[in-house]
Amino acid sequence: MGEGVLRHYAEHLPLTPQTPMITMGEGETPLVRSSHLEKEVGCGALYFKLEGCNPTGSFKDRGMVVAVAKAMEEGKTTILCASTGNTSASAAAYGAYCGLNTVVLVPKGSVAQGKLSQAVAYGARVVIVDGNFDQALTLVRQLPEYLPMSLVNSVNPYRLQGQKTAAFEVMDSLGDAPDYLCIPVGNAGNITAYWMGFQEYADSGKATKRPKMMGFQAAGAAPIVLGHAVESPETVASAIRIGNPASWQLAERARDESGGAIDSVSDEQILEAYGLMASREGIFCEPASAASMAGLMKLASQGADLKDKTVVCVITGTGLKDPDLAMQQTTTVLQETAPDLESVLSILGRSV
Numbered sequence: 001m002g003e004g005v006l007r008h009y010a011e012h013l014p015l016t017p018q019t020p021m022i023t024m025g026e027g028e029t030p031l032v033r034s035s036h037l038e039k040e041v042g043c044g045a046l047y048f049k050l051e052g053c054n055p056t057g058s059f060k061d062r063g064m065v066v067a068v069a070k071a072m073e074e075g076k077t078t079i080l081c082a083s084t085g086n087t088s089a090s091a092a093a094y095g096a097y098c099g100l101n102t103v104v105l106v107p108k109g110s111v112a113q114g115k116l117s118q119a120v121a122y123g124a125r126v127v128i129v130d131g132n133f134d135q136a137l138t139l140v141r142q143l144p145e146y147l148p149m150s151l152v153n154s155v156n157p158y159r160l161q162g163q164k165t166a167a168f169e170v171m172d173s174l175g176d177a178p179d180y181l182c183i184p185v186g187n188a189g190n191i192t193a194y195w196m197g198f199q200e201y202a203d204s205g206k207a208t209k210r211p212k213m214m215g216f217q218a219a220g221a222a223p224i225v226l227g228h229a230v231e232s233p234e235t236v237a238s239a240i241r242i243g244n245p246a247s248w249q250l251a252e253r254a255r256d257e258s259g260g261a262i263d264s265v266s267d268e269q270i271l272e273a274y275g276l277m278a279s280r281e282g283i284f285c286e287p288a289s290a291a292s293m294a295g296l297m298k299l300a301s302q303g304a305d306l307k308d309k310t311v312v313c314v315i316t317g318t319g320l321k322d323p324d325l326a327m328q329q330t331t332t333v334l335q336e337t338a339p340d341l342e343s344v345l346s347i348l349g350r351s352v
């Protein structure tokens with residue numbers, strides 16, 4: 001326990017004797033069986049892979065630990081990324097842990113406060129780009145030509161190598177691959193990484209099957225579904241507000257090779273799933289993460305036969321990243337009372 005992604009899956013990672021075996025305790029996240037929604041969608045078994053339990057609250061830490069270790073191995077002292085929030089939080093944390101400088105470019109006004117506050121607290125240099133994520137990513141891809149920085153976005157292949165370990169964990173927990181994997185798609189690195197992981201285990205005989213990869217984009221940011229880039233992506237799920245994903249072709253390959261699909265879910269569907277995940281499962285995730293459950297609900301409503309199927313929904317990040325949204329979405333009324341027993345009892349429906 002707690003040995004981290006590098007040690008735990010060393011044989012599957014591109015490590016050398018010179019790679020520093022750093023860890024902040026990433027990986028080994030819970031795979032939790034659904035208590036209510038499984039029956040409602042009619043699955044044989046439904047599990048949630050809780051990636052919000054990673055050190056910075058999202059799946060990004062799995063890939064970041066590999067990318068940062070390799071950057072250190074190469075003698076780099078500054079890491080760089082563009083981000084809708086979680087990558088920057090993760091880079092900044094690992095940068096701080098490893099004594100590196102971290103530079104992050106984030107789209108103006110589109111990063112949840114929890115994520116921005118992480119980057120600031122960890123001491124990253126935060127540059128706000130007056131544009132969207134796609135523009136910020138285009139910029140950071142050019143910067144290493146001018147400045148000695150290591151790019152740690154998922155265009156860095158070490159990121160995907162680390163992220164594939166989540167698929168290993170799912171199979172290690174279930175004893176085999178699930179039938180379906182439902183996953184949100186933004187820059188499309190994670191769906192690509194999971195597919196790599198599922199294939200590696202199947203190829204080496206550690207799994208007997210491969211899941212259908214079911215990716216879900218937000219309807220206002222669904223370039224892969226539409227078949228063309230989206231210039232001004234819009235969605236409540238700010239983490240996946242991306243109009244031109246870097247791993248577009250790789251995601252299509254994962255979809256096609258697995259016999260899966262990449263579909264879109266509306267903001268309404270995302271928010272419905274976000275509410276149900278919290279109120280029916282006790283899982284507070286961020287809206288982008290709820291896209292996987294929203295997608296599964298959409299599949300079920302279209303009549304997909306899931307009754308003998310094992311389904312895993314990847315819950316990519318914690319809801320604490322974006323508490324403002326939770327407060328906006330709730331219909332719960334917060335009641336105030338005087339600090340005495342009689343007043344509290346009267347609010348709760350009993351008089352003294």
Ligand code: F0G
Binds near residue numbers: 085186288
């Ligand atoms: N879920 C969350 C919580 C994310 O932060 C992201 C991506 C995704 C899903 C989509 O994963 O990009 O691999 O398809 N966040 C990136 C970031 C873009 O900058 O934090 P993907």
